[in-house]
Amino acid sequence: MNYNLNHLKELESESIYVMREIASQFENPVLMFSGGKDSILLVHLAYKAFFPARIPFPLLHIDTGHNFPETLKFRDDLVEKFGAKLIVGDVQEAINNGMVVEEKGFNASRNGLQTAVLLDALEQGKFNAAIGGGRRDEEKARAKERFFSHRDEFGQWDPKNQRPELWNLFNGRHHIGEHFRIFPISNWTELDVWQYLAFEEVELPSLYFSHERKVFEREGVLLADSDFILKRPEETVFTETVRCRTIGDMTCTGVWKSDAMSVQDIIMEIATTRVTERGGRTDDKRSETSMEDRKKQGYF
Amino acid sequence: MIASTNVNSELLRFTTAGSVDDGKSTLIGRLLYDSKSIYQDQYDAVKAASERRGEEGVNLALLTDGLRAEREQGITIDVAYRYFSTPKRKFIIADTPGHIQYTRNMVTGASTANVALILIDARNGVVEQTRRHAIIASLLQIPHIVVCINKMDLVDYSQEAYDAIQEQFELFAAKLDVVDVHFIPISALVGDNVVHRSKKTEWYNGPTLMYYLENVHIASDHNFIDVRFPIQYVIRPYTDEHHDYRGYAGRVAGGVIKKGDEVMLLPSGFTTRIAQIDGPRGEIEEAFPPESVTILLEDKFDLSRGDMIVRENNKPDVIQDVEVMLVWFDQTKSIQLRGKYALMHTTRSARCIVKEIRYKLNINTLHRDLEDKDIQMNDVARVVLRTTIPLFADAYRKNRITGSLILIDEGTNNTVGAGMII
Numbered sequence A: 001m002n003y004n005l006n007h008l009k010e011l012e013s014e015s016i017y018v019m020r021e022i023a024s025q026f027e028n029p030v031l032m033f034s035g036g037k038d039s040i041l042l043v044h045l046a047y048k049a050f051f052p053a054r055i056p057f058p059l060l061h062i063d064t065g066h067n068f069p070e071t072l073k074f075r076d077d078l079v080e081k082f083g084a085k086l087i088v089g090d091v092q093e094a095i096n097n098g099m100v101v102e103e104k105g106f107n108a109s110r111n112g113l114q115t116a117v118l119l120d121a122l123e124q125g126k127f128n129a130a131i132g133g134g135r136r137d138e139e140k141a142r143a144k145e146r147f148f149s150h151r152d153e154f155g156q157w158d159p160k161n162q163r164p165e166l167w168n169l170f171n172g173r174h175h176i177g178e179h180f181r182i183f184p185i186s187n188w189t190e191l192d193v194w195q196y197l198a199f200e201e202v203e204l205p206s207l208y209f210s211h212e213r214k215v216f217e218r219e220g221v222l223l224a225d226s227d228f229i230l231k232r233p234e235e236t237v238f239t240e241t242v243r244c245r246t247i248g249d250m251t252c253t254g255v256w257k258s259d260a261m262s263v264q265d266i267i268m269e270i271a272t273t274r275v276t277e278r279g280g281r282t283d284d285k286r287s288e289t290s291m292e293d294r295k296k297q298g299y300f
Numbered sequence B: 001m002i003a004s005t006n007v008n009s010e011l012l013r014f015t016t017a018g019s020v021d022d023g024k025s026t027l028i029g030r031l032l033y034d035s036k037s038i039y040q041d042q043y044d045a046v047k048a049a050s051e052r053r054g055e056e057g058v059n060l061a062l063l064t065d066g067l068r069a070e071r072e073q074g075i076t077i078d079v080a081y082r083y084f085s086t087p088k089r090k091f092i093i094a095d096t097p098g099h100i101q102y103t104r105n106m107v108t109g110a111s112t113a114n115v116a117l118i119l120i121d122a123r124n125g126v127v128e129q130t131r132r133h134a135i136i137a138s139l140l141q142i143p144h145i146v147v148c149i150n151k152m153d154l155v156d157y158s159q160e161a162y163d164a165i166q167e168q169f170e171l172f173a174a175k176l177d178v179v180d181v182h183f184i185p186i187s188a189l190v191g192d193n194v195v196h197r198s199k200k201t202e203w204y205n206g207p208t209l210m211y212y213l214e215n216v217h218i219a220s221d222h223n224f225i226d227v228r229f230p231i232q233y234v235i236r237p238y239t240d241e242h243h244d245y246r247g248y249a250g251r252v253a254g255g256v257i258k259k260g261d262e263v264m265l266l267p268s269g270f271t272t273r274i275a276q277i278d279g280p281r282g283e284i285e286e287a288f289p290p291e292s293v294t295i296l297l298e299d300k301f302d303l304s305r306g307d308m309i310v311r312e313n314n315k316p317d318v319i320q321d322v323e324v325m326l327v328w329f330d331q332t333k334s335i336q337l338r339g340k341y342a343l344m345h346t347t348r349s350a351r352c353i354v355k356e357i358r359y360k361l362n363i364n365t366l367h368r369d370l371e372d373k374d375i376q377m378n379d380v381a382r383v384v385l386r387t388t389i390p391l392f393a394d395a396y397r398k399n400r401i402t403g404s405l406i407l408i409d410e411g412t413n414n415t416v417g418a419g420m421i422i
């Protein structure tokens, strides 16, 4: 017998350990569900961590009102399948009641508003641990993120003042009013995620697979055409065979020309691809350090 | 980028350390670049940044450059994690700064590493930082050390220079608790012996750094002998279907646990058998480190988080006076003799009091200072703790999981110390 785990099983084991640590150390955790593959993976791992009991915390979805319709359907099916509890934070409602103000113009996005609604939902629910699908390989600013990331009472992240994390001892002690962001899949890369989803035959939203869609081009990125996004006169709509590499708000999630019909196709595509998955997100392009700035404000 | 799509590769974690300007960032950039783990947009961004800074060529060091504060200061100040893979292995690099006041980061990165990569500038040889890194690698019991003698291009690829540094290092390492040390002459800038063999070092017959990382034997870095299963979480579904299910969830910290095995429960000392082991894909026959599983016992006992499943003839030490090598992290306060701290050890939480400070260890010289007991940030000391409840512990040398603990300031909740049990 060879007592050796392959890298996917080792990552899985680490993530399950973190899930159980969260349930042990926090009275009121919540899993931030975006609808993308990373949060689908999180739900999947949480299910495994507590089986045959139910996932002992609810899922929180911040609905920007600008979702791909497929995302909401998929979310509801998933919640039902795992018998999980779902909480929805509604950005449209926050706009309507004046809590936040809608951005205007061609690059208007509800990303910033999402943060305010998220922080509000965490406060309303008195959640002291928000579980996210952030991975350290995604972006430079995330490379230093801890598994257990401490936030002050304003939900802010201080990159200079993080608790050292040694061995598998995670210090989740906190004062009242403070909370943690916790990232169980910190050590997974995009390729690991896909390989694992393939290995486990996890069901995924159809948006990830090649389909025909009306799109237009902006700053070298293809965007899905929708009523939520204001087009410039010169931006013309055409039909293209595409897929999403990340799933987020329709206004800022780029789509890719792709013929990938299966997870295996996607794996081959990623393995030979030349651009990071965040390369297709217009929100990251605003400045070189935009992710870091948003994180300090309390972004996912 | 052409990344590996092999799903059966092993995971290797390594830490990098070197003094500022030894070429650590360049080396990591080189590993990522030569292993084709860099995406075009990342490369373009770095190229543009290099041009903006008026540098000639593409500065690979910028690939690993993280937070804005660092960009301003031009140095790395915290642990950053990087990922790359080859068909054989997936690698996690804990990139830790060589800055003098950041021993704490080095210790953090070292705590989970299989391999320590120590960088030496061929022009400077072994310096204070090198000694410090080697001592930390030895304190934290990183199983393998690879010493890269860098900037060989600046010493004309001289074998004499290389041999002299190797000898210097070995002389000093003889005093340390390190078993597996390997030396490689490289140039991170040019790429010699990093991924590709160099023609300029014909006198060197060993592997390239990449070959070493891909092949160093790590399968036995875990302890597969002494059964240790700290209970992390109790699973009780309370559903009709699983009415009597009482599963003890946790991650195997040592040994191989098999269905049917006779086991002992701590602290009670009762014995029973393993009735069932649930893995992530259903029932399994046996479990080993570092698997996360759920164990069901034949007899009904009421165990809770912090208890441990072991074998009757192979128990950990059950102790309340705990002797540790402690690395201190707190910026604001030194260790308080008789001071009280919260403590985490495996899945067990306790409180403790610092009973005695035996000596301060000079981590540049290994000198034991019995007089100076003011232990400040980044100091290492041998201390005795008295815990409120017994710990189920092993010597750190024997098991890095059951042999390690952290101390927490009860006022700020910050992690202020890391201890290796002696």
Ligand SMILES: Nc1nc2c(ncn2[C@@H]2O[C@H](COP(=O)(O)OP(=O)(O)O)[C@@H](O)[C@H]2O)c(=O)[nH]1
Pocket: B018, B019, B020, B021, B022, B023, B024, B025, B026, B027, B061, B150, B151, B152, B153, B154, B186, B187, B188, B189, B190
């Ligand atoms: N000639 C030469 N220069 C190197 C080599 N490796 C790094 N450097 C240079 O040494 C300087 C410091 O390197 P850097 O990677 O930033 O060092 P760090 O502070 O350890 O991360 C830079 O100017 C590098 O270009 C090498 O192998 N040969």
